[in-house]
Structures are given as C-alpha cells and as structure tokens.
Amino acid sequence: MDSYIDVPVAPRAQDARRTGAIKLYGPDAFEGMRRAGALTARCLDGVCDLVREGSALAQIDAFVRDFAAAHDATPATLGYEGYQYACCTSVNHVVCHGFPDQKKLRDGDIVNVDVTLIHDGWHGDSSRMYVVGKPKRAAERLIQIAHEAMMRGIRAVQPGARLGDIGHAIQTYAQAERCSVVRDFCGHGIGQVFHDSPDILNFGRPCTGPELREGMIFTVEPMINLGRADVKMLADDWTAVTRDKSLSAQFEHSIGVTSKGVEIFTLSPAGLHAPGVEVETRPA
Numbered sequence: 001m002d003s004y005i006d007v008p009v010a011p012r013a014q015d016a017r018r019t020g021a022i023k024l025y026g027p028d029a030f031e032g033m034r035r036a037g038a039l040t041a042r043c044l045d046g047v048c049d050l051v052r053e054g055s056a057l058a059q060i061d062a063f064v065r066d067f068a069a070a071h072d073a074t075p076a077t078l079g080y081e082g083y084q085y086a087c088c089t090s091v092n093h094v095v096c097h098g099f100p101d102q103k104k105l106r107d108g109d110i111v112n113v114d115v116t117l118i119h120d121g122w123h124g125d126s127s128r129m130y131v132v133g134k135p136k137r138a139a140e141r142l143i144q145i146a147h148e149a150m151m152r153g154i155r156a157v158q159p160g161a162r163l164g165d166i167g168h169a170i171q172t173y174a175q176a177e178r179c180s181v182v183r184d185f186c187g188h189g190i191g192q193v194f195h196d197s198p199d200i201l202n203f204g205r206p207c208t209g210p211e212l213r214e215g216m217i218f219t220v221e222p223m224i225n226l227g228r229a230d231v232k233m234l235a236d237d238w239t240a241v242t243r244d245k246s247l248s249a250q251f252e253h254s255i256g257v258t259s260k261g262v263e264i265f266t267l268s269p270a271g272l273h274a275p276g277v278e279v280e281t282r283p284a
Contacts, residue, residue: 002198002210007191016121016192024215029122029191030256030263033217036073036124037254037265040117043067044128045270047115051130053107057089060113061100068117076116076123076194083238088114088127095182095223095231095240095248107133110143112250116194123190125219126266127252129274138226139247142179146224146249147274149174149181153202153220154255157262161212167204170222180229182248184240187219190254214259221252 075086090098114127187200227246
C-alpha cells in the first residue's frame with residue numbers, strides 16, 4: 001500500500017526531509033514552486049547566449065552562480081553529496097551529471113544544462129537541450145524526440161492516473177521513434193527536498209504504480225539515446241555516458257498535479273523551450 005501524507009502548511013525548509021511517503025501539497029506550496037520554477041526557467045533562458053563555439057562549459061557554471069546570487073537563490077547541486085558545480089552540463093554522448101569544466105564547445109555539439117535553484121526553500125528543477133551552431137540532422141531529431149517524450153509523459157498526468165502511465169507514454173513514443181530510454185536514472189518528487197518520493201520512472205506499464213493525486217509535485221525528465229540504453233559511469237563517479245557513445249538528450253520540468261490535470265512550473269517565459277520545438281501545454 002502506497003503511503004501519502006498531506007502537507008497543507010509546508011514545514012520550515014531546515015525541517016524538510018525525505019520520509020518515503022508521497023507528499024500532497026496545498027496552494028502555498030504550489031505558489032512557492034511557481035516562484036522557484038520561474039526563476040530556474042529564466043536562468044536557463046540566459047544560458048542560451050553562452051552556448052556557442054569556443055565557449056567553455058565553466059562559463060555556464062559561472063553564469064548560474066551569479067544569476068542565483070543576484071536573485072536570492074542557491075544552486076541545489078553546489079556541494080550536494082560532494083558535487084562542486086552550480087549546474088550539470090552534459091555534451092553529446094554524456095547522459096547526465098557532466099561537469100561544467102574548462103571543456104570548450106564545438107560546432108555541432110548538443111548540450112544539456114540542468115539547473116536547480118532553491119528560492120525561499122523551494123526547489124525549481126529543470127533541464128534543456130541546446131545546440132552549438134548547426135547540429136547534424138540526427139542530433140536535431142533526437143532533441144525533438146526527447147522533448148516530445150517528456151511532454152507525452154507530462155500529458156499523462158492527471159488525478160486518478162498511475163505513475164506507470166507516465167513511463168509508458170515516454171517509453172512507447174521513444175521506442176516507436178527507434179530510440180532507447182535510459183533506465184538507470186529517473187524523475188523524483190521535489191519541493192522543499194531536492195530528491196523526494198516517489199521515483200518517476202521513464203518506462204513502465206499503464207495502470208500500474210502509485211496513484212497520482214492532486215497536490216503531488218515531481219519532475220519528469222526522460223533521457224533518450226539514439227543508440228542503446230546502456231550507460232556507464234566515468235571514474236569521477238558522477239558523469240554517466242552512453243556505452244556505445246551514441247548521442248543522448250534530456251529535458252526536465254518540475255510539475256504539480258492539479259484537480260484538472262497538471263501545472264508545469266518551469267516553462268520558459270521567453271518561449272525558449274528547445275531548438276526548433278513548438279510547445280503545447282494544457283492549462284492547470
């Protein structure tokens with residue numbers, strides 16, 4: 001039996017913790033997530049100008065640090081379990097958690113930038129794909145498939161649905177497009193805890209798993225590979241790459257389950273969701 005807990009009034013940020021129960025939040029929490037999500041989305045909008053040939057990934061990290069400081073926010077990854085950067089930058093065959101170091105971007109590269117900003121105790125967690133110059137058609141297609149896979153997962157969210165419906169929507173679409181879904185990483189509950197219950201798998205069977213209920217807040221973040229789904233960890237114990245060195249792409253939104261469906265907290269205010277992608281969303 002799945003365990004749920006109502007959180008009508010959010011605890012102090014320092015008291016928030018992962019308990020294993022699925023939290024059901026009230027209006028104040030949704031408002032906090034809107035503010036944190038909007039701030040993260042604005043930060044990712046600002047990254048667009050930095051993704052160009054010859055730029056070092058460290059410039060993106062510096063921008064995220066400065067943006068957070070200027071907006072009374074804190075990068076959640078900075079110091080998280082020893083991680084030393086304000087964001088993750090995953091280039092080409094890097095699946096996730098790539099370091100924003102001195103590596104320079106080259107024409108045709110594709111890069112995922114993953115940012116989580118803590119604002120007033122709430123975590124706005126989102127990632128997007130960016131391209132450097134002119135990408136190859138296969139890379140451009142992968143980005144579009146990854147974005148659509150995420151959106152199909154989000155469109156499966158409504159009260160009474162099941163977590164398996166999200167993963168099933170992502171998996172069936174990506175595989176129909178002859179791509180694979182990474183199974184080693186998944187979405188997660190979020191709010192005043194960075195990684196909370198439940199885990200949001202990017203594969204699954206329909207009508208299985210915990211029931212989606214109004215007030216749940218979590219991320220949807222599929223990682224889609226052009227080749228096989230297998231990944232391996234590099235020696236730094238953070239960076240995950242595709243085993244066959246095929247390209248990988250990921251998108252992520254923080255969302256909340258409403259009485260009518262779903263609310264996305266991290267939509268780009270400037271409409272810069274992804275290169276060449278038109279976004280259609282349902283109202284909350």
